Amino acid sequence: MENEEDPVKRQQILDARARNISHNVRCLECGSQSIEESQADIAVLLRKLIRDEIRSGKSDKDIYKKLEDDYGETILYAPKFDWQTAAFWLSPLLIAGTAGGIWAYGRHRQRTNVHLLALNITRGVPLTPKEKETMLDVLTPPPSGILPSSSPWWRQWVPQLTNSSSKGNNYAR
Numbered sequence: 001m002e003n004e005e006d007p008v009k010r011q012q013i014l015d016a017r018a019r020n021i022s023h024n025v026r027c028l029e030c031g032s033q034s035i036e037e038s039q040a041d042i043a044v045l046l047r048k049l050i051r052d053e054i055r056s057g058k059s060d061k062d063i064y065k066k067l068e069d070d071y072g073e074t075i076l077y078a079p080k081f082d083w084q085t086a087a088f089w090l091s092p093l094l095i096a097g098t099a100g101g102i103w104a105y106g107r108h109r110q111r112t113n114v115h116l117l118a119l120n121i122t123r124g125v126p127l128t129p130k131e132k133e134t135m136l137d138v139l140t141p142p143p144s145g146i147l148p149s150s151s152p153w154w155r156q157w158v159p160q161l162t163n164s165s166s167k168g169n170n171y172a173r
Contacts, residue, residue, distance in 0.1 A: 014051065017060065021050050021054075021063055024064075025046060025050075026074065026077055030043070046067070053066065
């Protein structure tokens with residue numbers, strides 16, 4: 001009885017290994033399906049090739065290597081990790097980091113009143129508190145969320161923003 005179960009068990013193990021490998025291999029004709037799901041001629045041939053390789057005693061890693069050598073890296077759903085794929089997957093983080101750095105630098109430049117310092121140096125006399133307040137009102141951009149009404153195309157879509165409580169804010173008029 002054990003002799004009868006042994007070939008059946010061996011066949012079940014072979015089929016399970018073949019299905020497992022076939023689920024991780026992309027169909028060359030369909031592209032969006034694995035060769036296990038596809039009924040294309042090339043998928044049928046690749047499933048047969050995988051079963052033959054398993055019967056010849058090759059490991060899963062050897063079968064994947066053979067498929068990759070014969071058909072290219074794109075046949076596998078999980079490509080190997082190298083510098084090219086690392087750059088591909090990390091590029092959104094690099095772009096977001098660069099954009100965040102540019103934004104932070106802009107905010108830093110916005111908050112430093114280089115204009116006031118330059119005015120003090122060129123005049124040779126420090127600004128009075130009243131002059132300093134006036135210059136800050138003129139040079140400071142509006143707070144986030146308030147659109148400047150000086151933009152011509154915004155005037156037709158956004159009503160003029162008025163804020164009588166803000167002292168000397170030229171952007172709200």
